[in-house]
Amino acid sequence: MTRLAETSADDLRIGARPLLVVDVDEVVLQFVAPFKAFLLAHDHELRLETFSLNGNVISLEDGRRVENTEVKALISAFYDSQEDWQKPFAAARETLHRLTDIADVLLLTAMPPEHREKRRRLLARHGFDFPLIASEEPKGEVLRDLCETRPPLLIFVDDMLYNCRSVSHCLPEALTINLLIDDDYRALAPQTTPPSVVATGWDHLEEIIRRHIAENV
Structure with a gap:
């Protein structure tokens, strides 16, 4: 995937490589x-x-x-x-950049598009030079439209289980990973249920992603 400053999913061109789609708040950036x-x-x-x-x-x-x-x-x-106010989680940037050897990376943040430019600058300041989509639409629908013509092997990461369920509903073949880094936050969260899997940190997340791509490519 070409790294451009996209403003919507319509600007993206999806290739044949695995696509790793990652939420931002409480996943890449502390919220x-x-x-x-x-x-x-x-x-x-x-x-x-x-x-x-x-x-x-x-x-x-x-x-x-x-x-x-x-x-x-x-x-x-x-x-x-x-x-x-916001800073990235430790290891987020390094892990995503390592994963670019086997997948394209897209950041999908749930926020009104008017906040996107500030988010883009914040992410760029911390070295997250990946395409960014800001949308309030259900994430499953955003990705279904994005992958309509040429669906790649898709991996989706989010701290909100309902977003994982949205993607699983629209794209059943996708791997959805519920990333819950903070112990207290995880204790309050709904229990992660299949087909989604839970990851408890960026190291654990990388293990799951690399194993899944190795087994399916």
Whole structure:
């Protein structure tokens, strides 16, 4: 795959090599820890009692759980300033660059496209020079459309199981990997169920990917 600054899936040209599609928040870039810090700087606190942002953001001014619309606004404000807060997980960049010897890499981030340019700059600053798609559409549908004419061997990585299920539904032959790096975050997450498999870190993820490609190419 040619490394271009794509703005949509329509700009991509998929080749015959295996395609590794990787989520960004809490997979490539840390999200939970910097979002907690961002909220505290804005008089809010994230208390993860369930595996969701909605219902778990507390206003420090009056102690109330903020409404979902306010959570959405806080997330948008965080994305506006993401370049000041987010950093990559250790080993993410090195692992993805190693994997380019056997696969093309595409980053697929679930965010409004208006935040894409800041995300692209942030990723480039940390050496993630891979194509990037920002979309709020179901990830399975995005990838089904992308791979419509020439589906490669597809591997999809995401921290959200519902995104893995979306891809499995639209592209049943894809390997979907539920990457849950943080122990506390993993404890709250829904249990990973087939056909998806769970990975607990970037080393474990690389092992799964290399084994799958070796067995299927």
